[in-house]
Amino acid sequence: MLIVQKYGGSSVADTERIMNVARRIFKTANAGNKVVVVLSAQGDTTDDLKARANEITPNPSKRELDMLLATGEQQSVALMAMALHTLGAAAISLNAAQFGLLSTSTHGNARIRKIDTDRINSELDKNNIVLIAGFQGMNRYDDVTTLGRGASDTTAVALAARLHAGKCEIYTDVDGVYTADPRIVPNAKKLNNISYDEMLELASLGAKVLHNRSVELAKKYNVRLIVRSSMSDAEGTIVWEGSKVEKMLVSGIAVDENVSRISIVGVKDEPGIAFRVFSALAKEKISVDMILQSIGRNRTNDISFTVACDDLAAALSVLEKDDTLICDHISNVPKIAKLSVIGAGMATNPGVAATVFEALYDVDVNIHMISTSEIRISVLIDSEDAKRAVRSIHDKFGELNVNLSV
Amino acid sequence: MLIVQKYGGSSVADTERIMNVARRIFKTANAGNKVVVVLSAQGDTTDDLKARANEITPNPSKRELDMLLATGEQQSVALMAMALHTLGAAAISLNAAQFGLLSTSTHGNARIRKIDTDRINSELDKNNIVLIAGFQGMNRYDDVTTLGRGASDTTAVALAARLHAGKCEIYTDVDGVYTADPRIVPNAKKLNNISYDEMLELASLGAKVLHNRSVELAKKYNVRLIVRSSMSDAEGTIVWEGSKVEKMLVSGIAVDENVSRISIVGVKDEPGIAFRVFSALAKEKISVDMILQSIGRNRTNDISFTVACDDLAAALSVLEKDDTLICDHISNVPKIAKLSVIGAGMATNPGVAATVFEALYDVDVNIHMISTSEIRISVLIDSEDAKRAVRSIHDKFGELNVNLSV
Numbered sequence: 088m089l090i091v092q093k094y095g096g097s098s099v100a101d102t103e104r105i106m107n108v109a110r111r112i113f114k115t116a117n118a119g120n121k122v123v124v125v126l127s128a129q130g131d132t133t134d135d136l137k138a139r140a141n142e143i144t145p146n147p148s149k150r151e152l153d154m155l156l157a158t159g160e161q162q163s164v165a166l167m168a169m170a171l172h173t174l175g176a177a178a179i180s181l182n183a184a185q186f187g188l189l190s191t192s193t194h195g196n197a198r199i200r201k202i203d204t205d206r207i208n209s210e211l212d213k214n215n216i217v218l219i220a221g222f223q224g225m226n227r228y229d230d231v232t233t234l235g236r237g238a239s240d241t242t243a244v245a246l247a248a249r250l251h252a253g254k255c256e257i258y259t260d261v262d263g264v265y266t267a268d269p270r271i272v273p274n275a276k277k278l279n280n281i282s283y284d285e286m287l288e289l290a291s292l293g294a295k296v297l298h299n300r301s302v303e304l305a306k307k308y309n310v311r312l313i314v315r316s317s318m319s320d321a322e323g324t325i326v327w328e329g330s331k332v333e334k335m336l337v338s339g340i341a342v343d344e345n346v347s348r349i350s351i352v353g354v355k356d357e358p359g360i361a362f363r364v365f366s367a368l369a370k371e372k373i374s375v376d377m378i379l380q381s382i383g384r385n386r387t388n389d390i391s392f393t394v395a396c397d398d399l400a401a402a403l404s405v406l407e408k409d410d411t412l413i414c415d416h417i418s419n420v421p422k423i424a425k426l427s428v429i430g431a432g433m434a435t436n437p438g439v440a441a442t443v444f445e446a447l448y449d450v451d452v453n454i455h456m457i458s459t460s461e462i463r464i465s466v467l468i469d470s471e472d473a474k475r476a477v478r479s480i481h482d483k484f485g486e487l488n489v490n491l492s493v
Numbered sequence: 494m495l496i497v498q499k500y501g502g503s504s505v506a507d508t509e510r511i512m513n514v515a516r517r518i519f520k521t522a523n524a525g526n527k528v529v530v531v532l533s534a535q536g537d538t539t540d541d542l543k544a545r546a547n548e549i550t551p552n553p554s555k556r557e558l559d560m561l562l563a564t565g566e567q568q569s570v571a572l573m574a575m576a577l578h579t580l581g582a583a584a585i586s587l588n589a590a591q592f593g594l595l596s597t598s599t600h601g602n603a604r605i606r607k608i609d610t611d612r613i614n615s616e617l618d619k620n621n622i623v624l625i626a627g628f629q630g631m632n633r634y635d636d637v638t639t640l641g642r643g644a645s646d647t648t649a650v651a652l653a654a655r656l657h658a659g660k661c662e663i664y665t666d667v668d669g670v671y672t673a674d675p676r677i678v679p680n681a682k683k684l685n686n687i688s689y690d691e692m693l694e695l696a697s698l699g700a701k702v703l704h705n706r707s708v709e710l711a712k713k714y715n716v717r718l719i720v721r722s723s724m725s726d727a728e729g730t731i732v733w734e735g736s737k738v739e740k741m742l743v744s745g746i747a748v749d750e751n752v753s754r755i756s757i758v759g760v761k762d763e764p765g766i767a768f769r770v771f772s773a774l775a776k777e778k779i780s781v782d783m784i785l786q787s788i789g790r791n792r793t794n795d796i797s798f799t800v801a802c803d804d805l806a807a808a809l810s811v812l813e814k815d816d817t818l819i820c821d822h823i824s825n826v827p828k829i830a831k832l833s834v835i836g837a838g839m840a841t842n843p844g845v846a847a848t849v850f851e852a853l854y855d856v857d858v859n860i861h862m863i864s865t866s867e868i869r870i871s872v873l874i875d876s877e878d879a880k881r882a883v884r885s886i887h888d889k890f891g892e893l894n895v896n897l898s899v
Contacts, residue, residue, distance in 0.1 A: 102548040136568070140575055142508040147575040154586050155571035158564035162542070165561035169546055169553040180560050184590050185635050206635070229591050
């Protein structure tokens with residue numbers, strides 16, 4: 088079977104861990120599999136390189152930052168190839184320019200356009216284990232790009248899809264996907280299975296196990312994803328469509344604390360205001376998440392929405408520059424928590440939302456905003472309430488004997 | 494004028510030095526010049542990366558080592574581009590794959606085959622300062638190669654030749670080429686001019702100011718080379734053909750302490766023995782330097798030669814494996830010094846050799862081997878005699894009123 092494996096930065100942080108991962112890879116290859124491995128930069132390398140850039144300027148050119156950061160993954164794959172050689176394995180490292188991962192030109196957050204598999208296939212045919220530098224790409228001008236923080240997952244899934252791999256194993260420092268963060272909820276359970284859609288909601292809502300674009304891609308190309316630990320032999324969590332048939336009611340609870348709320352208070356109630364505001368933000372590549380429009384007095388509205396904390400300053404600056412936006416004032420909460428309850432069975436069971444609200448009421452947590460999808464309920468709450476809220480919801484569904492794990 | 498500048502690792506070792514070099518580059522550009530800059534890896538980066546590889550294996554794959562080491566120069570150019578941006582300069586970094594430096598496939602010591610100047614010229618046309626990662630290349634399989642220790646000089650000269658640059662400035666931590674190592678001979682003088690041939694002898698004989706292949710290339714394409722300090726505004730030393738007319742008698746004294754001597758004692762005196770020995774060594778890419786064949790007793794010869802210290806073990810292993818080599822025994826001196834006196838005027842002045850030998854006799858230095866070229870006399874002496882010998886020769890030519898500097 089052709090297997091794509093991805094190891095995160097903590098799994099290759101030092102020589103001992105590199106050797107440990109090399110043994111895992113070699114074992115997989117020795118079992119008769121062809122193996123393509125995607126690696127992240129070692130440990131804190133990416134942060135260290137960013138710090139070196141920031142010694143020179145707080146605002147480095149994104150093109151040059153990509154050029155700098157991409158060296159981290161190149162170092163990882165070269166060292167891993169050496170480690171595999173010491174075990175007697177045939178292995179070769181390739182950076183994005185070498186095997187051909189063509190991306191868009193947006194430095195720092197490029198998207199994959201095309202993956203060339205000729206070189207990889209030719210190395211696999213020579214019985215090489217192929218080590219791929221994750222996170223990086225090359226745009227049509229031959230410039231180095233990076234695919235966004237955590238995007239080595241995406242590189243792995245895209246390769247698995249393109250190479251028609253039997254499975255894509257994402258090795259990390261936790262042993263799978265949990266019903267809630269085990270550091271907050273000690274009795275959280277590991278899921279054996281989860282569907283793409285549920286994982287997608289979890290990933291995009293702050294559960295840091297998988298990069299959300301990797302899950303989207305896995306869903307699109309039906310890649311069998313497995314999340315497991317590089318430190319143990321535990322089975323991990325399988326993410327794929329087949330999991331859906333199990334119809335879990337609630338599969339997990341996630342908290343995203345990287346949220347800022349902006350409120351535009353007293354906007355004149357006329358058509359097109361919301362459209363203008365959000366298209367101006369989109370033009371600056373600011374993603375807006377939850378949106379709430381309340382009907383105010385005197386034919387004015389209040390529009391509230393959330394953005395990632397990093398985008399707060401840019402979003403406020405867009406709004407302040409907009410002369411056509413007439414309102415009383417613009418307020419913001421720089422840090423607020425978004426708690427989400429995810430479950431494929433939710434759509435057909437209206438009691439879930441009520442249970443969530445009850446659990447929050449039990450522990451006196453105030454809800455600022457609510458947004459729902461077919462398989463998700465998200466609420467905006469104060470950051471200091473987040474842990475209490477997660478525990479209460481987890482307990483409440485436990486009491487009710489709701490099947491929290493599969 | 495188009496100027497190529499090269500800065501060594503110590504000149505870009507930290508943020509402060511990077512900013513210092515950025516100001517120099519910007520000043521050159523502001524004076525109306527187009528500037529292409531070749532950079533080495535910062536400070537000890539290359540050694541640190543090698544150490545990380547050696548933590549995994551004492552004998553890493555040369556392909557993977559090149560993949561690893563090339564990241565050092567890529568980091569330098571990205572950081573320098575950021576530094577130039579902070580000064581308001583337009584600048585872009587390029588690695589070897591991006592601008593297209595095609596090399597041979599010998600990892601660790603590849604030779605330049607072809608340089609593509611399209612990308613560089615297009616960036617210069619956009620008024621960018623172009624920052625080139627030195628030391629690295631790409632072979633025809635798109636694999637990363639490195640051009641050998643110190644080869645960033647060669648990258649710079651090759652680019653200067655290919656781009657028809659007005660001059661090629663090599664910035665280093667000394668302010669020019671000296672008649673002898675100033676740490677050994679305190680009254681050594683800085684040369685204002687030196688010819689390619691003299692520089693070539695000096696470079697290949699242990700004066701670490703310039704990489705010898707860079708001087709060969711400069712000679713071949715008549716590139717005006719200037720060696721100067723990145724820390725001061727001193728004028729430096731000009732290396733080019735024009736210098737030749739000054740016909741210095743002796744232009745410099747160099748010592749190479751990275752020399753091992755091997756003696757094959759009691760070889761049967763028959764034709765082809767020397768050829769077989771040296772072609773076997775050449776096959777293993779071991780460079781042999783001085784060779785001495787002495788006529789012994791009983792129709793046997795002794796063959797002695799020198800290799801770089803790093804090649805000693807490999808050379809001995811080649812000789813031991815050679816079943817056709819019949820001899821009494823093979824002996825070696827792992828560390829010995831080669832002292833060389835260089836001067837274009839030497840060919841027409843037979844007194845120079847005699848003066849050298851007299852100076853060595855004065856301070857009781859024993860000569861093990863002698864080799865000469867048109868513009869050079871080299872002697873093999875014990876390492877512990879090297880400093881005493883250099884000082885004595887330098888003084889002797891000074892006494893004789895020989896023009897040591899120009």
